[in-house]
Amino acid sequence: xxxxxxxxxxxxxxxxxxxxxxxxxxxxxxxxxxxxxxxxxxxxxxxxxxxxxxxxxxxxxxxxxxxxxxxxxxxxxxxxxxxxxxxxxxxxxxxxxxxxxxxxxxxxxxxxxxxxxxxxxxxxxxxxxxxxxxxxxxxxxxxxxx
Numbered sequence: 001x002x003x004x005x006x007x008x009x010x011x012x013x014x015x016x017x018x019x020x021x022x023x024x025x026x027x028x029x030x031x032x033x034x035x036x037x038x039x040x041x042x043x044x045x046x047x048x049x050x051x052x053x054x055x056x057x058x059x060x061x062x063x064x065x066x067x068x069x070x071x072x073x074x075x076x077x078x079x080x081x082x083x084x085x086x087x088x089x090x091x092x093x094x095x096x097x098x099x100x101x102x103x104x105x106x107x108x109x110x111x112x113x114x115x116x117x118x119x120x121x122x123x124x125x126x127x128x129x130x131x132x133x134x135x136x137x138x139x140x141x142x143x144x145x146x
Contacts, residue, residue, distance in 0.1 A: 028057065 028035060035053025 028053075 031053075035057065036051045037053070038049050039052045040047055040049050041052065041055070
């Protein structure tokens with residue numbers, strides 16, 4: 001039994017992402033008090049007292065969301081391109097098959113034409129031989145004048 005390397009690679013990557021996500025979630029749960037601790041943040045025009053860990057988690061989640069959107073669009077573009085190429089390949093394959101069928105049709109017509117010419121030549125040769133045999137038969141039947 002052979003395994004598809006592409007499928008195995010995708011499974012490995014998916015497993016790796018799931019393990020990393022699980023470890024990150026475990027880290028957050030174990031250190032929730034530190035993440036939830038409030039601190040004063042400077043927001044350029046104002047300042048606010050918010051939990052820094054939660055803000056960092058939100059920024060991380062936003063970055064992941066943006067990354068997933070980019071990857072999804074990229075995969076969609078690739079899928080569209082693959083489909084377009086597959087359609088072009090199918091059209092080229094169909095064109096090649098039609099060209100081959102056309103060549104067979106032309107070859108069949110050429111063979112029929114050549115056979116017709118050969119039949120005509122054979123009939124002409126047959127008539128010529130028959131005429132020659134007829135002349136020879138007449139000469140043999142004719143008494144020889146001495």
